[in-house]
Every structure is written in C-alpha cells, then in structure tokens.
Amino acid sequence: MKWRINTVIGGALIVLLLGTAVTAALWTPFDPLRINLKARLQAPSALHWFGTDEFGRDVLSRLMAGASASVVVAFATVLIAISVGVLVGGVAGYLRGWTDRIIMAVNDALLAFPGILLALAVMIVIGANKSGLVLALGLAYIPSVARVVRGTVLSIREKEYIEASRVIGNSETYSMLRHVLPNAIAPVAVLATSMFGWVLLAESALSFLGLGVPPPAPTWGNMLAASRPYMETAAWLSIAPGLCIALTLLGINLLGDSLRDRLDPRMAHG
Amino acid sequence: MTAPLLTVDHLRIEAARTGAVVVDDVSFAIERGEFLAVVGESGSGKTAAARAILGLLPAGLRRAGGAIRLDGEDLAAITPQRMRALRGRSVGMVFQEPMVSLNPAIGVGAQMAEGLALHEKLTRGEIRQRCLEMLARVQIRDPEHTFDAYPHEFSGGMRQRIMLASVMLLRPKLLLADEPTTALDTLSQREVLDLMVELARDHGTSVMLITHNLGLVSRYAQRAVVLRQGKMVEAGSVQQILSAPREAYTRQLVDALPRRRAATGRRAGGAPLISVRGLKVAFGGRQRLFRRDADVAAVNGVDLEIGAGETVAVVGGSGSGKSTLGRAMLRLIPAAAGEIRFQGRDVIASRDRAFRLASQLVFQDPYSSLDPRMRVGEIVAEPLCHVPELSSGERDRRVVGMLDEVGLAGFAERWPHELSGGQRQRIAIARAIVRHPSFVVADEPVSALDMTIQAQVLRLFERLQAQYGFACLFISHDLAAVEQVADRVVVMQGGRIVEQGSRDDVFDRPQHEYTRALLAATPVLDFAGQAAARASG
Numbered sequence: 062m063k064w065r066i067n068t069v070i071g072g073a074l075i076v077l078l079l080g081t082a083v084t085a086a087l088w089t090p091f092d093p094l095r096i097n098l099k100a101r102l103q104a105p106s107a108l109h110w111f112g113t114d115e116f117g118r119d120v121l122s123r124l125m126a127g128a129s130a131s132v133v134v135a136f137a138t139v140l141i142a143i144s145v146g147v148l149v150g151g152v153a154g155y156l157r158g159w160t161d162r163i164i165m166a167v168n169d170a171l172l173a174f175p176g177i178l179l180a181l182a183v184m185i186v187i188g189a190n191k192s193g194l195v196l197a198l199g200l201a202y203i204p205s206v207a208r209v210v211r212g213t214v215l216s217i218r219e220k221e222y223i224e225a226s227r228v229i230g231n232s233e234t235y236s237m238l239r240h241v242l243p244n245a246i247a248p249v250a251v252l253a254t255s256m257f258g259w260v261l262l263a264e265s266a267l268s269f270l271g272l273g274v275p276p277p278a279p280t281w282g283n284m285l286a287a288s289r290p291y292m293e294t295a296a297w298l299s300i301a302p303g304l305c306i307a308l309t310l311l312g313i314n315l316l317g318d319s320l321r322d323r324l325d326p327r328m329a330h331g
Numbered sequence: 332m333t334a335p336l337l338t339v340d341h342l343r344i345e346a347a348r349t350g351a352v353v354v355d356d357v358s359f360a361i362e363r364g365e366f367l368a369v370v371g372e373s374g375s376g377k378t379a380a381a382r383a384i385l386g387l388l389p390a391g392l393r394r395a396g397g398a399i400r401l402d403g404e405d406l407a408a409i410t411p412q413r414m415r416a417l418r419g420r421s422v423g424m425v426f427q428e429p430m431v432s433l434n435p436a437i438g439v440g441a442q443m444a445e446g447l448a449l450h451e452k453l454t455r456g457e458i459r460q461r462c463l464e465m466l467a468r469v470q471i472r473d474p475e476h477t478f479d480a481y482p483h484e485f486s487g488g489m490r491q492r493i494m495l496a497s498v499m500l501l502r503p504k505l506l507l508a509d510e511p512t513t514a515l516d517t518l519s520q521r522e523v524l525d526l527m528v529e530l531a532r533d534h535g536t537s538v539m540l541i542t543h544n545l546g547l548v549s550r551y552a553q554r555a556v557v558l559r560q561g562k563m564v565e566a567g568s569v570q571q572i573l574s575a576p577r578e579a580y581t582r583q584l585v586d587a588l589p590r591r592r593a594a595t596g597r598r599a600g601g602a603p604l605i606s607v608r609g610l611k612v613a614f615g616g617r618q619r620l621f622r623r624d625a626d627v628a629a630v631n632g633v634d635l636e637i638g639a640g641e642t643v644a645v646v647g648g649s650g651s652g653k654s655t656l657g658r659a660m661l662r663l664i665p666a667a668a669g670e671i672r673f674q675g676r677d678v679i680a681s682r683d684r685a686f687r688l689a690s691q692l693v694f695q696d697p698y699s700s701l702d703p704r705m706r707v708g709e710i711v712a713e714p715l716c717h718v719p720e721l722s723s724g725e726r727d728r729r730v731v732g733m734l735d736e737v738g739l740a741g742f743a744e745r746w747p748h749e750l751s752g753g754q755r756q757r758i759a760i761a762r763a764i765v766r767h768p769s770f771v772v773a774d775e776p777v778s779a780l781d782m783t784i785q786a787q788v789l790r791l792f793e794r795l796q797a798q799y800g801f802a803c804l805f806i807s808h809d810l811a812a813v814e815q816v817a818d819r820v821v822v823m824q825g826g827r828i829v830e831q832g833s834r835d836d837v838f839d840r841p842q843h844e845y846t847r848a849l850l851a852a853t854p855v856l857d858f859a860g861q862a863a864a865r866a867s868g
C-alpha cells in the first residue's frame with residue numbers, strides 16, 4: 062500500500078489539530094482568558110508568537126484553546142447533518158411515492174431559507190451555547206445532505222445490480238443497506254468534507270452576531286469576529302485564526318479525498 | 332485504375348504515457364466507391380485506426396508512425412486548419428451510439444445545417460432545402476416536421492438515419508461508420524445499412540465500415556481487413572476471408588457465429604413448469620395538468636408455457652415488450668392482468684417465496700449488473716444466503732465450484748472492475764445458477780459481448796443448462812443466437828405474440844409477415860449455402 066503525499070499532509074494536519082484540541086489546556090503558553098491591558102494589541106514577537114489581542118490575551122494560547130471548541134462544533138455538526146440527512150434522503154429515495162413527496166416538500170421548504178437564518182432562529186429558541194450551536198447548524202445543513210443522498214439513491218436503485226439483488230430474494234431493506242448505501246458514499250464524503258468548512262465559517266458568523274459560543278471562551282470564529290475592528294492596525298488578529306481555519310480545511314479535504322478513493326475498490330487498485 | 336482514395340501505410344498508434352502499442356503496423360487502402368469492412372473485437376484498435384484518419388485520436392493516444400494519404404494528400408503533414416476543412420467535407424463519420432451522438436439541446440435541422448454552413452456558401456433557404464431533401468432521401472416520413480424537432484423525439488434507428496443524412500449532406504468522399512448499427516435492433520439495422528449503401532453509391536462515396544458482425548460484412552462489404560490486438564491478421568475479398576480464411580483467428584471468428592444444432596426435443600410433454608395466461612403489463616401514462624395520458628400496454632395479453640428444462644426464445648424489435656415480459660414473469664414488474672402459474676401455483680396472488688428462490692435473471696449489460704463494491708466471491712455467494720440449510724463451509728465450496736465451472740477458478744478475491752465484459756457475464760451467470768434455479772430469464776445475455784466471447788458464453792450457458800436442467804426464457808433480438816440455443820421461439824410485436832412454434836417451424840416456415848421481415852433482416856453468411864438452403868426449404 063503506497064502512501065500518497067496528499068494523504069500524508071492531510072493526515073499530519075488533522076493529527077496536529079486533534080492533538081492540540083485534546084491537550085490544549087495542558088500546555089498553552091499563557092492562560093487564554095487572562096486579560097493584561099498593558100500588553101494590548103502587541104505585534105507577534107518571541108514572547109507572543111501570534112501577538113496579543115485587544116485585551117492583551119495571548120493569541121496563540123487562545124487559538125489552541127479555541128481549537129477544541131471549533132473542532133468539536135464542526136465535527137458534531139457534520140456528524141448530525143450527515144447521519145440525519147443520509148437517513149432522511151435514503152428513506153425518501155428508496156420508498157419513493159408519497160413518503161418521498163412529503164419528506165422532500167418539507168426538505169425543500171427548509172432549503173428555501175438561507176441556512177444561516179435557519180440556524181439563527183433555532184439558536185434564539187435553544188439559547189446561545191455549544192450544544193445549541195451544533196443543533197442549529199446541524200439542522201440547517203440536513204436538507205442539502207438529504208437532497209444529495211436522495212438523488213444518488215434514486216440513480217443507484219435503477220442499476221441492474223439492485224434488480225439482481227431483488228431476484229436473488231433479498232428484501233428491499235437489505236438491498237438498500239448492502240447495495241445502495243455503500244455505493245452512495247462518494248458524493249456524501251465529498252459533501253461532508255466541504256461542509257466542515259462551511260460549518261467553521263458559519264460558527265464564526267454566528268459568533269460575530271453574538272449567538273455563537275459566548276465570550277470570553279475562545280473559538281476561531283469569535284476570534285475572527287472580534288478581530289474585525291483591528292483589521293488595519295493589527296492584521297495578525299484575523300490572519301492567525303483565518304490560517305487555522307484554512308489549514309484545517311486543507312487537511313480535511315486532502316484526507317477526505319484519499320479516504321474516499323481508498324474506500325472505492327475501483328480507485329484503490331487503479 | 333486510378334490511385335486508391337485512402338491509403339493507410341504502416342500505421343502505428345501508441346498510448347502517449349506508457350508507450351503501449353494500440354495499433355501496430357496496419358496498412359490498407361480503400362478504392363473510390365468501395366465498401367471496406369474493418370473487422371475486429373474490442374481492443375483490436377479498429378476505432379483508433381479510424382479516428383487516426385480524421386486526426387481525432389482520443390487524448391492519451393498518439394500516432395507514432397506510418398502515413399495516411401487521402402486523395403494523394405498526406406494527412407500527417409497538413410495543418411490543423413486544413414484538417415478541419417477535410418473533416419465533414421471529405422471524410423464523414425457516423426458513430427455507434429445514436430442516443431448520444433446528436434446534441435439533445437439543438438434541433439435536428441440546426442445540427443444538420445451546421446456542416447453545410449461551415450463548408451459551403453449557401454443561403455439559409457438553400458440549406459433548409461438541401462436538408463429537407465436529404466431527410467426525405469433517408470426515408471424520414473415528415474421532413475418538414477423533423478427539421479424543427481429535437482433528437483429525443485426519435486427512436487435510435489431514426490436518429491441514426493438523421494445522423495447519416497447530416498453526414499451525407501456534405502457528399503464526403505469517404506464515410507467512416509464505426510459500429511453504426513450495433514445499438515439498433517435487427518430491422519432498423521437493415522434499414523440504416525441499406526440506406527448507407529444506396530447513398531454511398533449515389534454520391535460515389537467510399538465506405539469504411541467498422542464492425543464486429545460478420546453477417547453484415549458478408550452482406551455489404553467487398554473487401555475486409557481483420558484486426559486483432561492492434562495487428563493486421565488478414566486482408567482480402569470478403570468472399571475469400573469468410574469462406575476460406577487463411578489465418579486461425581479469422582477461422583475462429585467465422586466459427587464463433589452461432590449455428591443451428593439438431594433439435595434436442597427437450598420438451599418431453601407433461602405439465603408445464605411455468606404457464607402464463609393473458610398477461611398484461613401497463614406503464615402509467617404521463618401525468619398532465621388535469622388528466623393523465625392513457626396507460627401504455629407494454630405487454631398486452633400474452634399466453635406462454637415453458638416446460639422444465641426447455642429454452643424458449645422471445646424475439647422482436649425494440650419496443651416489442653420482450654424485456655418487459657421477462658421481468659413481469661419474474662414478478663419484478665407488477666402485472667396489470669393475467670396469471671402466472673409456477674408448478675401449478677398462482678404466483679401473483681400468493682407472492683410465492685419458493686418461486687422467487689427458484690427463478691433467476693441474467694442481464695444484458697455485464698457492466699452494471701454487478702455491485703462494484705463487492706468482490707466476485709461475495710457476489711456469487713449472495714444468493715446462497717437464502718438457503719439456510721447450507722453451512723458456511725458448504726457455501727464456500729459451492730461458490731468455488733461454481734466459479735470453476737464458469738472458467739474463473741481463483742477469481743473469488745477480484746473486484747468486478749478488474750474483469751473483462753465476458754468474464755463479468757460469466758460471473759453474472761454463476762450468480763444466477765449457483766442456487767440451482769429451475770427457471771432463468773436471460774435478457775439479451777450476449778448482445779453486449781464480442782463475437783468470440785459471445786460464442787463462449789452461449790456454449791457455457793448451454794452446458795450449464797444441460798447440467799442443471801433449468802428452463803430458460805431467452806430474450807434476444809439476435810436471431811442467429813436464438814437459432815443456436817432455442818427449443819421453441821416466440822415472436823413478439825407491439826406487446827403481443829404474433830407467432831410461436833418450434834425453432835425449426837419458425838425459422839424454416841415463418842407464418843407471420845413480421846417474422847419473415849425479421850428473418851430477412853438477419854445478416855447471415857451467404858457463402859455457407861444457408862441462403863440457398865433457406866430459399867429451397
């Protein structure tokens with residue numbers, strides 16, 4: 062088995078990210094919440110690698126602490142959106158008829174709202190905290206997953222190997238689980254990796270509106286949001302979390318693509 | 332005699348990246364007005380050779396040597412501009428897939444006019460006039476309407492005629508036809524090729540027909556070139572190649588043609604295994620705003636009996652309802668009316684599980700009938716999951732034995748995409764047979780395969796049938812294959828059975844005119860004296 066360079070880079074980035082997220086509390090150079098007004102808005106230096114923010118808090122420490130919040134939110138959201146979306150879309154695509162029409166009518170109604178607006182509405186009901194954020198964003202992204210899965214299932218169930226499975230005597234449910242879903246993985250995997258990025262950005266947008274994870278707890282999103290007034294005078298404040306989000310997305314995408322290829326027997330040996 | 336129109340000299344085509352040779356040292360010439368057949372199976376390089384003439388090799392292939400001369404002009408030395416001027420104007424091409432070779436978003440007329448507008452200075456009115464004349468020439472019933480219609484409104488045969496019309500509009504000196512009728516049923520195939528020959532004769536066009544069908548070669552071509560794995564095997568007059576092949580491979584091709592065997596008399600009488608009475612299958616009409624179009628009856632009142640171990644062939648053109656009949660008999664499509672009895676039990680009313688487990692289906696397209704995410708061994712083992720009394724050890728033994736029997740021993744760990752079309756079809760057959768069914772529906776099981784592979788798969792199928800004694804509904808538009816395997820033949824047209832009888836009766840003494848038309852359109856080798864025999868018989 063050959064390791065491709067993409068897999069290695071993606072894997073390294075994700076391992077680094079997860080490692081930081083889990084262990085951040087143990088070795089941040091400074092307390093991410095400690096305010097030091099004498100050291101406001103300092104440029105990156107040997108002491109503060111990524112500078113300090115408007116309250117004199119160490120940006121590197123806050124990035125490390127924020128990693129766990131951002132990553133947990135993103136992973137949990139993607140997990141919810143994908144699992145519920147696959148279930149809903151799969152059921153609609155496989156049962157068709159009235160079930161499909163009703164599910165898809167509700168789905169399309171949800172799709173008609175901008176995702177962020179939907180999330181906002183949910184957040185207001187549930188309250189601004191981490192689990193509320195996950196639920197709100199998850200709900201906002203379910204419809205698009207459901208659409209993609211339904212379409213894929215509809216096209217796969219017309220394939221002759223599904224008919225062959227019926228001739229063999231397999232039940233509809235078994236055919237669905239054994240033959241249809243595994244072949245629908247590829248588009249879902251692509252969607253999941255790109256969704257990870259949307260969620261990171263949506264989290265920052267909600268935080269910016271004051272509905273994300275409440276301050277002073279750091280997330281990459283609310284750090285990005287807080288850096289806006291200082292964009293011209295203290296650019297490092299927005300560059301640092303932006304870089305973190307970008308590298309995370311790069312890692313997820315590289316790893317997701319190679320995982321997808323490896324799971325597909327047609328690619329793995331090609 | 333003047334110089335040939337086209338000479339291909341020591342042509343060599345390689346894969347650009349790996350250097351693998353696709354076409355190796357192929358030379359042939361086409362005289363003016365001549366009909367040359369290029370015969371070969373998949374991977375023989377016949378399509379690559381034709382595309383090289385037009386300078387349209389697919390990405391990844393390049394010409395590595397040799398010369399192509401058209402009318403004395405060296406096609407290797409000319410500029411891309413000159414090449415574009417030659418395409419269409421001097422050399423036209425008709426492709427295999429009529430369903431995708433016309434642009435669905437552009438009207439038929441506009442597509443036909445494209446070439447004329449590009450190569451000739453004509454007014455819009457003149458162009459329209461020329462197109463209409465040509466459409467009438469290819470026997471399109473309503474040229475005016477066709478000109479303004481879109482491709483999806485036409486059947487495959489009609490589209491291929493439209494394609495032919497738009498190519499011949501420019502009166503090319505050379506027509507390249509790459510398997511132009513492979514996707515069509517027997518009757519449309521005959522119509523399209525007859526038209527092609529007529530048009531070519533009228534315009535003095537030379538034709539290079541790329542095909543795998545020796546029957547077509549013998550009916551239409553004067554000379555033939557046989558290719559195998561990129562190399563020339565044999566070239567000569569069609570008469571000589573087909574009746575006295577010099578090379579072993581050519582002989583193998585000729586021998587691969589299906590032939591009638593002595594009647595087996597497998598139908599011993601007694602109660603039929605399956606009987607179908609008044610079977611009707613309707614597809615719902617399109618839902619309009621306030622009403623629904625009338626249902627379309629794909630199968631309209633079919634009575635049929637199949638005895639144990641018997642092979643009944645269902646033949647008919649596209650849209651005759653033969654595939655629908657097969658699927659309805661397996662209860663994959665609900666029947667609108669009628670009854671199906673299996674060993675005397677009504678299987679429609681009772682949703683008979685025993686019938687489901689005793690019946691199987693072999694598909695036409697081996698590329699889409701196997702789950703790409705399962706290994707060959709798992710695919711063949713899957714039907715056995717429904718035989719609970721089988722221990723897993725026995726199951727494995729049965730799978731290994733079955734793979735061995737279809738000639739693919741040791742393939743259990745492979746993936747479907749690693750196999751060739753013929754190998755996949757063997758796997759599909761293994762999957763169908765492994766549970767020892769008593770009834771198998773084979774829906775065009777060999778029409779997607781190469782000739783020699785067809786012969787192998789048909790032989791395999793016959794051997795397995797003799798061994799396991801299952802009854803078979805053999806659905807096919809290829810009468811030659813039917814003639815080889817069938818005990819009885821059922822002819823369908825428009826959802827109804829128009830004629831049925833023993834194979835010899837239907838082939839030698841056809842009663843219905845549709846049967847006669849089908850038989851007449853089936854290309855056969857005329858040299859073996861079959862035509863004479865048929866005429867006198």
